[in-house]
Amino acid sequence: MSQVGFGEITREGLWTNNVVFAQLLALCPLLAVTGTATNGLGMGLASTAVLITSGLVVSLLRGAIATDVRIPAFILIIATLVTLVDMAMNAWLHELYKVLGLFIPLIVTNCAILGRAEAFASRHDPLRSAYDGLMMGVGFTLVLVLLGAVREIIGAGTLFADAALLLGPGMAFLETVLIPDYKGFLLFVLPPGAFIVLGFLMAGKRLIDFRIERRAEARRAAAADAMEV
């Protein structure tokens, strides 16, 4: 296998092989917590941390892991990491834990982490695997925040509500009320709203991909015409 460049890992994680839009993974935590942009951001950051460390650990141990039992081995590694993160946050980052606490065990249900361990970290060196984890995590976080933001704006008329509770008083400036005296649109706060918004976002991504491809094709055709002339 040839060496994967960091640029390609970045592109894959953020767009072409995005955890949600392209791989359709991690939908359980995605749909569950994106009621607000703030919650999405919190879940994204916690997942990114686990993605990076699990990529690193799986990659370091990839020589020792027997192929037949690699999946249970990966699950063991990921579950151990998540539990350690959960306990450490509860003990030393208690304020953050009280807000994010609910999401931490949910990270185990994020099949994207297992997916990256299997598809990437078990075949690449630790540095690349950690970087892949970072990029996949950032890509995931972007979708979480986007989905959370759309649902929050339509559902409650606010953006980044309670950001100060999650990220500290310094981030209070993020909290904005976009539509004052808005009655709210309950459907978008509840899980069905997550499915609806996700559907539109995915359609939007496909549309952009389609446009890019058509433009590239037109350019190729133009180039071919020029050659013939």
Place this chain on the structure above:
Amino acid sequence: MAEGKDAKTPAPAEEKRGIKQHAVYPTLMLGLFALVAAALLGWGYETTKDPIAERRAEDLRASLSQVIPETRHDNDPSAETLVVDGHTVYRAMRDGRVTGIAFEVVGYGYGGAIVVLLGLDPDGRVLGARVLSHAETPGLGDKIEVARDDWILGFDGLSLGDPPSAKWAVKKDGGRFDQFSGATITPRAVVKAIKGGLEFFEARRARLLAAEILEAGS
């Protein structure tokens, strides 16, 4: 760099021959992994056990101070506990007299249990009530949290006789407490839980305030 060399290794299965080909290897490897994972988790648990217990105690003290004003007591109510009929009761004392008690009551809302910490004065009036945990719908039912709405403060100073028993309900049910637009089940559950707490106190008043009686007798 080392990573360049590593990246060229093909699939992990073809990497090494020898012990990895042995039939027992996967079993041993997984067993070893489980052992290391268990050791790590045990170590993590031991290291975080005390800080977590401390944080919990701090949380409890912080919640108690919200439902029983600090000025009412000279003891640490979180350490002054009494178990009455399965309820852990925290008692605030001053000069050896019970000046307030607090205990948890549970209501069942739209998303499951709503745990409310209820603080009462010796006459059975609400000193304060705070929701400790719930799983109600964000944006609707979560107005029972004091951080989001001051609805829960509306219970302060009330008791079983004030308002009369029939009025201990949300307005929709003919009571005096507001429901939220789009969420009636949640406030209904909280009102019911607090009323239940007051009745619990009324029925066991003597036992809950026992120290006062003992002090008076001695």
